[in-house]
Amino acid sequence: AERAASGAPFSLVSEASALLSNLGVASARYTGGTLKARSPITGETIATVVEVGEAEARRAIDEAHAAFLKWRLVPAPKRGELVRLLGDELRAHKQALGRLVSIEVGKSLSEGLGEVQEMIDICDYAVGLSRQLYGLTIATERSEHRMMETWHPLGVTGIISAFNFPVAVWSWNAALALVCGNAIVWKPSEKTPLTALATEALFDRALARFKQEGGTAPDGLSAVLIAGRSVGQLLVGHPKVPLVSATGSTAMGRAVGPRLAQRFARAILELGGNNAAIVTPTADLELTLRGVAFAAMGTAGQRCTTLRRLFVHESVYDSLVPRLKQAYTSVTVGNPLEAGNLVGPLIDQAAFAAMQTALGAAKEAGASVLGGERIGVGAMDEAYYVRPALVEIAEQAGPVMQETFAPILYVMRYSDFDAVLDLHNAVPQGLSSSIFTNDLREAEAFLSARGSDCGIANVNIGPSGAEIGGAFGGEKETGGGRESGSDAWKAYMRRATNTINYGRTLPLAQGVKFDV
Numbered sequence: 001a002e003r004a005a006s007g008a009p010f011s012l013v014s015e016a017s018a019l020l021s022n023l024g025v026a027s028a029r030y031t032g033g034t035l036k037a038r039s040p041i042t043g044e045t046i047a048t049v050v051e052v053g054e055a056e057a058r059r060a061i062d063e064a065h066a067a068f069l070k071w072r073l074v075p076a077p078k079r080g081e082l083v084r085l086l087g088d089e090l091r092a093h094k095q096a097l098g099r100l101v102s103i104e105v106g107k108s109l110s111e112g113l114g115e116v117q118e119m120i121d122i123c124d125y126a127v128g129l130s131r132q133l134y135g136l137t138i139a140t141e142r143s144e145h146r147m148m149e150t151w152h153p154l155g156v157t158g159i160i161s162a163f164n165f166p167v168a169v170w171s172w173n174a175a176l177a178l179v180c181g182n183a184i185v186w187k188p189s190e191k192t193p194l195t196a197l198a199t200e201a202l203f204d205r206a207l208a209r210f211k212q213e214g215g216t217a218p219d220g221l222s223a224v225l226i227a228g229r230s231v232g233q234l235l236v237g238h239p240k241v242p243l244v245s246a247t248g249s250t251a252m253g254r255a256v257g258p259r260l261a262q263r264f265a266r267a268i269l270e271l272g273g274n275n276a277a278i279v280t281p282t283a284d285l286e287l288t289l290r291g292v293a294f295a296a297m298g299t300a301g302q303r304c305t306t307l308r309r310l311f312v313h314e315s316v317y318d319s320l321v322p323r324l325k326q327a328y329t330s331v332t333v334g335n336p337l338e339a340g341n342l343v344g345p346l347i348d349q350a351a352f353a354a355m356q357t358a359l360g361a362a363k364e365a366g367a368s369v370l371g372g373e374r375i376g377v378g379a380m381d382e383a384y385y386v387r388p389a390l391v392e393i394a395e396q397a398g399p400v401m402q403e404t405f406a407p408i409l410y411v412m413r414y415s416d417f418d419a420v421l422d423l424h425n426a427v428p429q430g431l432s433s434s435i436f437t438n439d440l441r442e443a444e445a446f447l448s449a450r451g452s453d454c455g456i457a458n459v460n461i462g463p464s465g466a467e468i469g470g471a472f473g474g475e476k477e478t479g480g481g482r483e484s485g486s487d488a489w490k491a492y493m494r495r496a497t498n499t500i501n502y503g504r505t506l507p508l509a510q511g512v513k514f515d516v
């Protein structure tokens, strides 16, 4: 392992606690507890967070259910007002929360701030949505009848989130669930308790302002359960939670999905991806280079939408790939709080080990591997910085078929467009995808029924970095859930079909006669 240590070790303990206090989190919540909060930037423990037990979690779910029974009666645009105030708090505290995200997850400051911006965007979207929760009026076959559909609040929405978007995922679900009239109970990743506490504090401020301004909000409307997997399981099994939105690995979805199905609860599953891009002969290589570099190396490869497979046409392979390799060798890896460092650390030792295992398997399969080695930053043994890896491999097999949550880009050469479409879709996951081309036929084919089988398919943009206006999610082992924009809100409500007879006779549907 390369140990080109740059600078002396440093500590983020006091900065993390200053940010938490600035964001309104009581120090009793993150000192003397049993859950160690770590910063991957230094590898040190930055706080010890108090966890909730199962009894407390059950109580929070019961309270949320009682809150739901009241909140569903508050008119939706008034519920939107609470989300508007949450957006205001997020705007006011964007710098502090964004920095805390960077400290707790190790993303660059610009990405930490971007994550908070995404929370603000979804609040704005949900405020508008609070006046647009509409149903259809449908033609009926009976005279003097009207048929329509109504959307009603559903109940307690359980939210389980992954470490890599520790607060944005909560906001996608929370903002929509709240305007839809639901109460929310959140089990954040055990790797990111501090940003969860900070988000809870900002929500509480918004709630206090909402009440000051005359709004009615029941106690227990939102709960945050800092705890391990067992409390996640409790949430998934609880009969008073009709919907669980769970973001994380496919392994987690395999455990959670069947348990929800068994009790006929709804699931929004947002699981792993193995995202690809195809670079065709007509691609703008300058734009492709930038799109690929950000999508594959950004966030140290720890986005569900990270680019992991690249298919390059043989006619442009030798123009693009050497330049890409140059970008891999020169990209700045280091403390993500310092401007200029584009790639921060992996989340922990396990992520580093998984990366090395995948690279080992690729080498065994005859691949040529550039990068992937550990880099010393600030001489800290518990921090895992790596140079992103570019792996030229002949066949899509072995490690290429799996999601390794680290910056590994598998590069493959192709010659035939139809064959590469088949290869593109031949992995178990189906989250995001891209084509780089200026050929209209190829672009449209990629977006068509015979093209990409993913929930997200882009042209001349990398697969990562979605906007909140569109529905977000993917197919196959990615779980099938959709969150955020478009009509994703419908998953958080129940639909009733209503038929109203305003006449004096009782015609039956399908012409049935039943005269008593």
Ligand code: NAD
Binding pocket: 160, 161, 162, 163, 164, 165, 187, 188, 189, 190, 228, 229, 231, 232, 233, 236, 247, 248, 249, 250, 251, 252, 255, 256, 269, 270, 271, 272, 273, 303, 304, 305, 403, 405, 431, 473, 474, 478
């Ligand atoms: P993870 O699966 O280890 O954990 C995710 C969450 O699930 C955590 O809160 C964890 O406590 C909880 N959990 C795990 N097992 C559970 C169970 N049996 N019952 C209830 N809860 C359980 O994932 P991670 O390492 O935190 O995140 C990385 C993964 O998340 C990657 O696979 C990534 O692709 C995926 N991800 C997907 C999306 C998406 O929108 N599709 C977004 C972000 C991350």
